[in-house]
Amino acid sequence: MSAIEFSRVSFRYPTSGPVLRDVTFEAPAGRVTWIFGPAGAGASTLLLAAAGLAPGLTGGSLEGSVRILGQDPGSRSGRGAVQGKVAYVTATPYLQLSGMAESVFDEVAFAPANIGWDRARIEAAVPEALARLGIGHLADRIPEELSGGEQQRVVLAAMFVLRPDVWLLDEPTSALDGTGRELVRAFVRAEAERGCVVLFATEDAELGLALADEMVLLDEGSTVARGIPADLLGTELMWAMRAGSTGVGELARAANRLAGERAAHLAPPYPLTVEAAVERWR
Amino acid sequence: MSAPAAPEGLAARAHPFTPLVVSLAVVALAFLLPAPAGPLLLAALLIIIAILGGDPRALIPAAWLAVPFWVLLFILHALLGDGPMRTLGPLTLSVHGSALALTQSGRFTAIIVASVLVIRGFRPGRFVDAALEAGWPWTSAYITAATLNAIPRFQERAVRVQEAMRSRGLRVRGTLITRAKAFVPLALPLMLGALHEVDERTFALATRQVRAEGVSRTPLRPPADTALDLTVRWGAVLAVLGAIAWRFVA
Numbered sequence: 001m002s003a004i005e006f007s008r009v010s011f012r013y014p015t016s017g018p019v020l021r022d023v024t025f026e027a028p029a030g031r032v033t034w035i036f037g038p039a040g041a042g043a044s045t046l047l048l049a050a051a052g053l054a055p056g057l058t059g060g061s062l063e064g065s066v067r068i069l070g071q072d073p074g075s076r077s078g079r080g081a082v083q084g085k086v087a088y089v090t091a092t093p094y095l096q097l098s099g100m101a102e103s104v105f106d107e108v109a110f111a112p113a114n115i116g117w118d119r120a121r122i123e124a125a126v127p128e129a130l131a132r133l134g135i136g137h138l139a140d141r142i143p144e145e146l147s148g149g150e151q152q153r154v155v156l157a158a159m160f161v162l163r164p165d166v167w168l169l170d171e172p173t174s175a176l177d178g179t180g181r182e183l184v185r186a187f188v189r190a191e192a193e194r195g196c197v198v199l200f201a202t203e204d205a206e207l208g209l210a211l212a213d214e215m216v217l218l219d220e221g222s223t224v225a226r227g228i229p230a231d232l233l234g235t236e237l238m239w240a241m242r243a244g245s246t247g248v249g250e251l252a253r254a255a256n257r258l259a260g261e262r263a264a265h266l267a268p269p270y271p272l273t274v275e276a277a278v279e280r281w282r
Numbered sequence: 283m284s285a286p287a288a289p290e291g292l293a294a295r296a297h298p299f300t301p302l303v304v305s306l307a308v309v310a311l312a313f314l315l316p317a318p319a320g321p322l323l324l325a326a327l328l329i330i331i332a333i334l335g336g337d338p339r340a341l342i343p344a345a346w347l348a349v350p351f352w353v354l355l356f357i358l359h360a361l362l363g364d365g366p367m368r369t370l371g372p373l374t375l376s377v378h379g380s381a382l383a384l385t386q387s388g389r390f391t392a393i394i395v396a397s398v399l400v401i402r403g404f405r406p407g408r409f410v411d412a413a414l415e416a417g418w419p420w421t422s423a424y425i426t427a428a429t430l431n432a433i434p435r436f437q438e439r440a441v442r443v444q445e446a447m448r449s450r451g452l453r454v455r456g457t458l459i460t461r462a463k464a465f466v467p468l469a470l471p472l473m474l475g476a477l478h479e480v481d482e483r484t485f486a487l488a489t490r491q492v493r494a495e496g497v498s499r500t501p502l503r504p505p506a507d508t509a510l511d512l513t514v515r516w517g518a519v520l521a522v523l524g525a526i527a528w529r530f531v532a
Binding site (some may be wrong): 051056063076079086088098110111112115140147159257 | 492
């Protein structure tokens with residue numbers, strides 16, 4: 001059984017046209033699946049639907065079937081069954097802080113306290129979560145006073161403390177510097193290896209290429225293609241969709257267009273990394 | 283991004299229920315105590331508490347809110363009032379109107395200073411823990427805390443929007459006309475941004491089990507409810523009851 005299953009899902013917000021159109025895909029446990037597409041393709045909405053937040057909290061209407069860990073996250077019983085098992089992280093860490101905590105420790109303890117863990121269990125679990133994200137030294141700091149990158153790691157720790165089975169990540173590294181991005185990348189990979197299903201959306205093709213086992217291409221709310229990122233990112237489809245590719249991929253395509261038909265070695269699929277470009281053009 | 287200032291003063295150190303009960307008592311006493319001396323003395327007492335209690339900066343926003351009321355009430359009642367008049371330097375003032383202006387100014391000032399002290403000293407996490415300890419349902423505790431915390435958060439956002447607009451060349455200071463012109467460019471992103479923030483926060487809180495069903499939330503650090511807190515709260519209640527009794531007798 002796939003951990004996340006979308007079957008012919010269409011969705012519209014109360015005041016918009018269709019944002020998702022007949023989307024079907026599965027995301028298995030233990031793998032990282034990347035939702036990619038041009039801005040407005042519907043990736044963020046897809047994550048909201050997977051989390052059971054759309055249409056539950058956003059309003060609107062959903063057709064088709066969304067299953068997460070075998071449950072319908074939009075139903076009351078399904079929500080109860082996956083309670084604490086689904087982590088959802090967005091690009092704005094400041095807005096994901098509870099506003100109730102005077103320390104990072106209490107921020108991370110917020111969700112466990114909400115589901116009634118006793119204090120001893122919370123006292124044991126929180127330092128472990130902080131250490132896992134490399135922010136143990138921030139435990140006594142006020143969350144709102146941290147940098148965006150630190151806040152993003154606090155938010156991840158605040159989800160990790162519950163040991164979720166599903167990670168839904170919307171631009172999870174947007175507020176991070178290079179070191180923070182590397183840490184989060186390693187963290188997400190480790191979570192997949194722990195057996196979690198990871199579904200993430202980013203317009204950062206380098207990150208997607210490095211992190212994802214599989215990608216789902218969305219355009220105007222519809223699934224356009226599915227496959228391995230390294231196979232898809234170098235094809236002309238990416239530019240036909242206005243989605244773009246990695247920096248090296250963009251450069252390789254520009255070189256191909258300048259050279260025209262004179263240089264067959266510049267033809268697609270384009271190399272996506274410096275190493276691949278050196279290998280091909282040596 | 284500017285972080286909120288850490289809460290200061292007696293209101294931040296006391297048990298979370300104490301400043302709330304006292305501020306409600308202040309609202310009642312401002313109208314029950316004999317005018318104009320009662321409200322004025324109450325306002326003076328709260329100003330002293332703000333200074334000695336460790337949060338004198340609370341008086342700055344309080345003054346911004348109260349002073350326009352003083353001016354308006356003085357013009358309306360003292361200058362434009364009728365009845366017996368008395369000359370004070372270049373001004374001819376209504377005796378009755380002046381007393382009314384002083385009374386209402388004292389009431390407004392007392393209520394405003396008490397409210398500002400409560401809001402500046404409010405610590406939502408401590409309040410939620412205290413409310414849970416007292417047996418409140420989690421959602422009631424959370425909604426009350428979030429509501430009381432909304433004002434400082436809205437202020438933070440207003441500062442951020444103002445800074446962003448000034449960096450784009452909007453003039454937000456100067457004459458009344460300049461400020462009025464800046465109102466729409468400031469208010470629109472402030473309101474739209476606030477609505478967007480509510481959405482994002484709702485999603486985040488939902489995934490952090492704020493809506494968890496069938497479980498009781500664990501209070502993390504319930505604050506101590508000291509004998510002093512109890513005394514102050516009961517003292518405030520008794521003061522209100524005493525003032526009510528006095529109104530019936532007098």
